Amino acid sequence: MSLAQTRSHIVPTLLLALPVVVSQLGHIAVGVCDSMMVGKIGKVPLAAVSLGISVSTVFMILGMGLTFAITPLVAAADGRRDIPALGHLLNGGVWLSTLAGLALAGLGFGVAPLLHYLNQPAEVVALAAPWVRVIFVSFLPLMVFQGFKQYAEGLGLTFQSMVLSLIANLVNALLCYVLIFGNFGAPKLGMMGAAWATLVARILMAVFMGAYVLRAKRLAPYRAATHWLHPDGTTMRHLLSLGAPIGVQMMFEMGAFSFSAIMIGWLGATSLAAHQIAINIASVTYMAASGIGAAVTIRVGNFRGLGDAPGARQAGFAAYLITFLFMSAMALLLIAGRGLIPHFYNNDPQVLAQASTLLLIGALFQISDGLQVVGLGALRGLQDVKIPSIVALLAYWAVALPFGYWLGFHQGLGATGIWVGLLTGLSLVAGLLLWRFRQHSASLVVPAALPVASH
Numbered sequence: 001m002s003l004a005q006t007r008s009h010i011v012p013t014l015l016l017a018l019p020v021v022v023s024q025l026g027h028i029a030v031g032v033c034d035s036m037m038v039g040k041i042g043k044v045p046l047a048a049v050s051l052g053i054s055v056s057t058v059f060m061i062l063g064m065g066l067t068f069a070i071t072p073l074v075a076a077a078d079g080r081r082d083i084p085a086l087g088h089l090l091n092g093g094v095w096l097s098t099l100a101g102l103a104l105a106g107l108g109f110g111v112a113p114l115l116h117y118l119n120q121p122a123e124v125v126a127l128a129a130p131w132v133r134v135i136f137v138s139f140l141p142l143m144v145f146q147g148f149k150q151y152a153e154g155l156g157l158t159f160q161s162m163v164l165s166l167i168a169n170l171v172n173a174l175l176c177y178v179l180i181f182g183n184f185g186a187p188k189l190g191m192m193g194a195a196w197a198t199l200v201a202r203i204l205m206a207v208f209m210g211a212y213v214l215r216a217k218r219l220a221p222y223r224a225a226t227h228w229l230h231p232d233g234t235t236m237r238h239l240l241s242l243g244a245p246i247g248v249q250m251m252f253e254m255g256a257f258s259f260s261a262i263m264i265g266w267l268g269a270t271s272l273a274a275h276q277i278a279i280n281i282a283s284v285t286y287m288a289a290s291g292i293g294a295a296v297t298i299r300v301g302n303f304r305g306l307g308d309a310p311g312a313r314q315a316g317f318a319a320y321l322i323t324f325l326f327m328s329a330m331a332l333l334l335i336a337g338r339g340l341i342p343h344f345y346n347n348d349p350q351v352l353a354q355a356s357t358l359l360l361i362g363a364l365f366q367i368s369d370g371l372q373v374v375g376l377g378a379l380r381g382l383q384d385v386k387i388p389s390i391v392a393l394l395a396y397w398a399v400a401l402p403f404g405y406w407l408g409f410h411q412g413l414g415a416t417g418i419w420v421g422l423l424t425g426l427s428l429v430a431g432l433l434l435w436r437f438r439q440h441s442a443s444l445v446v447p448a449a450l451p452v453a454s455h
Contacts, residue, residue, distance in 0.1 A: 009318035013295055017322075019162035020153065021291030025284065033169070034194040035280045037176045039273070039345040045191040046346060047269040048127035050276030051120055054261035055128075056135045059107060061254040063100045063139060065247025067093070067146040069239045071294065072301035072380050074154025079305025087225025090151055090213070092235030096243075097147025101140035108136020120265045124272070127191060134195035141199075141206035148209040155219075156298060160212050164205050172201035242385055249376070249389040253429075256396035260404060260422055264415045267408075271415045274354030277345045278419075282362040282369075285330040289323050289370035293377030300381025313441035316378035320371065320434070327370035334363035354415060361419040368426040375433030384440055391432045400425025 034053075039046040070093040077085040112129040120128075149161045175197030182188025189196065213219060226232070257279065265272045296319035303312035334341075338359035342352045379388055404421020407413045413420070 017292045017295035019158035020294045022162040023165040038191045043273040047272040052128040052131045054258040062247045062251040065250040066243035067150045069243030070150040071154040075301030076305035079302040086222040088235040091226040092232040094147040095231040097143045101143030104139040138199040138202045141202040144206040148213045168201040168205045245385040245389045249392045252392040277355040278358035293373040297377040297381045309444035323370040323374045327366045331363040331366040365423040368430040372430040395428040396425045
């Protein structure tokens, strides 16, 4: 790809990605806010939040993965200006998201009692169980929000979800401050205050995102092409066939991180609190790369819908370049700030020392983490989702976790060894997905070029 072609894709990708990045950061900002404020009341509550996030996020990611199927299909239909298809996708996407949210909300009441079987410190489990139940209830409005959000983003409408995420996070931060510490005459709920704040913020996100999609004049033709009281079963099945592999792939990845946290919990509350700080910080930069991945899904999907295979390939590689440069800068930032940033979370010297060490490893896997999520986004734009799921399963569960366990418990490296295992898995996935995108996108370009070559 020439320099001119690269430049022609970089600016549109960045303009599309920026609101998505802010919106994606909104999801992680909830956890950052919860962890920072809960960390001020002690390392045991912070460890409990870490356990609760580790368990609940696996299910949240599975649900969100279902909604990620909406975006490339909407982008492709928009590329070919297929209004009936856009109407079906609006109906099917919102119905599927809502039903998945209901299932997740109910699931929390069965998951919370099972925390006792994870061999975590008893005082940590006692605090985490009620927190998990409330967070699972918040998955219902979150999934409704996701259904409307992914639809709008497929049309390139990313600004609205960005604004809503910013507002919701301000609400969450204010409610955390009030409910965790009992400020302004409110009851002092401790870490449960963070859970209730998250629920309220996510309800607001769902209400306002839904109101935008259902009332915006520019979306009126798509709304007119659907019938809300009749779920579009055909479209829902199509979304599920594409979204289920995405959700499973994301669950394999997040499940690896979550099981790593459980293994670290076997080392005690100090190590688990340090892990929560480090993974919380590293996840901020990851969500920025995830936003670029969402943007490249839209752009690659649009080019695919237009039948422009070279454009889809160029858009993918431009996103790879942007992510490599950004995550390299973030790696240097984490290395420079690894001794300072953890102090915003906790004051325990042992926790801070371990968190600083883990951040050094986190800095190293910034590049791999960013490249693998952009690779996933580019492949989703090509509607290639099954092979990446297999790659994730093998890399994380057959390589990263066993290797991390061996280093952590048999070689005596503790949490550091477990994080090295994660670094290994992420690097393997990043390399394999880059190879997959090169091969798949090239196979689409070559047939298009054959008629030209025959002259």
